Amino acid sequence: MRSRGTILRALVVVTTITIMLLTARAWAVDPTELPDPRLQARYLALTHELRCMQCQNETLADSPVDLAADLRREVRDLLLQGKSDDQVRAWMVARYGDFILFRPRFSPRTAWLWLAPGVALLLGAGVCWRIVRGRSALVDADSEPVDG
Secondary structure, eight states: OHHHHHHHHHHHHHHHHHHHHOOOOOOOOOOOSSSSHHHHHHHHHHHBBBBTTTTTTBBBTTOOOHHHHHHHHHHHHHHHOOOHHHHHHHHHHHOOOOOSSOOOOOOOHHEEEEEHHHHHHHHHHHHHHHHHHHHHHHHHOSSSOOOO
């Protein structure tokens, strides 16, 4: 009986490990090394703030797809050409639009993106204020004794 429990436990452990290995996500590895440490730091910062156009919710640095690898290579080449961070961002935006930036610039096209949270907060505060005011008016109007 004891060996049956040991076998069952071992089977559960092996099954769990197998499931974990089969469903584990492969993370992108970017082996790019630039000759200058400052250039490497700029490269890493840029690839972490640019969006993968295929994955859409991952940065270029984290995306395992080929398009992201091509865009990382393009960022590297632009930096090696002596382009500034703003020039690299501008090149990417000119080619892919504002969507490639995780933090898009404030412009008439993206104003709603930046202003919507504040507007939603103000609307929520207004709704809360009206509910509290309405309930306090009900309490003042209630003159019946509390049944105990």
